[in-house]
Amino acid sequence: MISELAASVGGRVIGDGNEPIHGIARLETAGAGEIAYVEEERFFGAASASQASCVIAPEGAELQANCIIAVKQPKLAFALIAKLLHPTPVRPPSIDPSAKISESTDIDLTVFVGPNVCIGESARIGAGARIEAGVVVGQSVTVGKDCVLHPNVVLYDGVVLGERVVLHAGVCIGADGFGYVRDDMGYHKFPQIGTVVIEDDVEIGAHTCVDRAALGRTRIGRGTKLDNLVHVGHNCDIGERVVIAAQTGISGSVIIEDDCVIGGQVGFGDHIRVQSGAVIGSKAGVLPGKIVRPGVWWGIPIQPLDEFKRLNAHVNRLPQMRDELKELRRKIAALEKKSEDS
Amino acid sequence: MISELAASVGGRVIGDGNEPIHGIARLETAGAGEIAYVEEERFFGAASASQASCVIAPEGAELQANCIIAVKQPKLAFALIAKLLHPTPVRPPSIDPSAKISESTDIDLTVFVGPNVCIGESARIGAGARIEAGVVVGQSVTVGKDCVLHPNVVLYDGVVLGERVVLHAGVCIGADGFGYVRDDMGYHKFPQIGTVVIEDDVEIGAHTCVDRAALGRTRIGRGTKLDNLVHVGHNCDIGERVVIAAQTGISGSVIIEDDCVIGGQVGFGDHIRVQSGAVIGSKAGVLPGKIVRPGVWWGIPIQPLDEFKRLNAHVNRLPQMRDELKELRRKIAALEKKSEDS
């Protein structure tokens, strides 16, 4: 019922709050029984035209809709309501007979363990965890309460996951860091005997790799979100509520403090510190050892965004600058000639 | 026999068409019973020197070879003949006893299902499909006729594959898109309840990830080819006969129209439209919301290739420009002095 959904997000109903709602949809495709949202004024027209049974809209927005839930942050309210209407499917507790679970595993009775899952010695699996087909959990791994491990995830020995961690298909946590020492014979492996700690409420996209520390630990802080195909090197310390988009690569011993936002395909050299709140644009490159202050950065190597834009504009004007230079040369030649003549 | 192969590609035999051919090879290594090809004139010498029993060559090419098949497009003819000589190995229909197949799966009798495959409820597997070891197929997934799923592919619930789709090892289709709404507490997941549709004759390289739509669907159009480790974000719409090279990343809601060619390691911001026939060079970066017209593009952010080259040349001449500026300054100082003296 609309009124119940409104109550769950602290919203005010404008219209008939008794209508039933069964699902979410976009303004354009929504129909009877569906709820949509609008946040920006330029879409108010679309919202008024929507067939949705209910539209979540900013307080004070003037629009015609079958019913409105007025809130401060419509997109946020929509996300929260979506969670109510489309809850993550719950798997009944069960352990597939094909799963290979070491006798020394400490496994809660409420977990779901799918086919062909392997769980190593002395691992601990918390209540409500969901471990899908083909996942491999190493020795002495800890998987916290209500974690979701999608198919074919690999956790190397000793990795620690907090609670409600979601790892998408193929995520690999705890492979050896990339460290070697060279001599005349070639490369000798530098020891990679540390571990990885993933804190509560982290979500990690498909095929992302987080390497174990050489010594000590690699950390992904609470509430941080990593997209697909990201690489996190050994001994990195990623703070809380950090967002990192797809295909970004982070070398060893990089510190990214809380609340940073990192675009896609960004590259970090080693031993960088990104200070809390910094924003780094997609495809940027950060030199080893750099301290990145709060603010918005872009480029290779990174510069403050404004500076980057200014220099880029200058580069774009280079042909014109060249012409001006030619013109000046001509004028000077003329002046020189005149001066000699006189 | 050469004459049969020639007939299959509409080519003309010059020489003895009765020779048997058992395999393909490069000009340099080919021997008796092997067929090679030459397309560019600069390799005609190598073709004449080749020990191949037969060389596929452009019509009218003057070269000495044991036997020639003359065609318009030798490389294409070679590819088609290679398919005849080295057909994709067929797996006899069979279902490995270790495979875990839900009773509600609608599975054709002619499929091959390898060890440890898991197929979820209400999935449909078409005739001739080949599903290799360790593949995980979610609930309500459709796999069309003659699809090939290499080991450890993961299809999340609800994904739809057309016919003759080839997914290489580890491909992940349908993981959640990367969308969150921020409030003071941190990030809340934006609903990711759409799906992914992969049309006929698509081939996708190892470890490539295609995310499900938030709402609606992500689409990969008919005949499109994706290389390894590509990332396709939620709600993207990739057209037909598009080619995307390795490690390219595509943010959410990007439209790439038919017949585009995208290089490797390209990055796309969200809500871009790439118009039909556009070509984007490797490592380019496209800003969010951009419309990319037909033509060839390069750079970060992208520019028409000619423009990019022109500006790059200007940048390379900067030291010289600086010297010229110095020279002008010197000359002006001299003129000023002279002018003051007079």
Next chain:
Amino acid sequence: MISELAASVGGRVIGDGNEPIHGIARLETAGAGEIAYVEEERFFGAASASQASCVIAPEGAELQANCIIAVKQPKLAFALIAKLLHPTPVRPPSIDPSAKISESTDIDLTVFVGPNVCIGESARIGAGARIEAGVVVGQSVTVGKDCVLHPNVVLYDGVVLGERVVLHAGVCIGADGFGYVRDDMGYHKFPQIGTVVIEDDVEIGAHTCVDRAALGRTRIGRGTKLDNLVHVGHNCDIGERVVIAAQTGISGSVIIEDDCVIGGQVGFGDHIRVQSGAVIGSKAGVLPGKIVRPGVWWGIPIQPLDEFKRLNAHVNRLPQMRDELKELRRKIAALEKKSEDS
């Protein structure tokens, strides 16, 4: 015992060599029974303050420590000693009953084969090899002595691994190269019927993909190290003792000669030759067909590092250059006016 460890690396003990050592640690966290190392003079203070039972230090270094092992290359000695103190865990020879091994497989009695491993027909698995859960080994694959295949690795048919090769989780060797021929109908697959050869002592990071050759073979040379999420295209020939950092992408038919060092997120066009000893910085881009001479390179497209830095400095000075140009224009105008007046 310290003296034994010192002997194993040809070091000289300064202090009591009879102390027992059980593990490695960093200078800052090391305690009794632990060994650390110091190489750079700026860390000598930290070394003197360390609680480690023993510090490996450069010959002649002046520092106060409980005990010192003096060597020429402390980091190397530390790596070698770490191997002694923390040897790779050995798995007792055994074959998990859930493993699916073809009858025609030639498998040594000393191998470890984990749960759900699949090994195809005519494969050969050498002595001491360790094949973890979920690995899929194709037909006619050769796995040399003492190889370690971490979970969910996929080796396509015909791939050859030398001895002591380490493949981290999800590595994919031998998927089809990315080659198509276009005609009016769309793309036809160019044959990908070659193979991949990985030589002795290669280590490959998680989710890295090495494609099979179209014809012939793709090669990774002895002692070469690849990081996570690297892409190596068909027919590449990577030499010995090459290091390639994470997320670098290498197009088809690229040759990288011995002892090159390649940063992360580098992109290579096809048919490039990188000469022995060249170093290419992270995020660089190398144009197709280029020959890269020894030296250090950076940029897109690559330039010698010094040249890159010089041009970058010029670009950063563009605003100032523009101001100078304005100033000159003003002066010339003044001179012109004066000249006209006179």
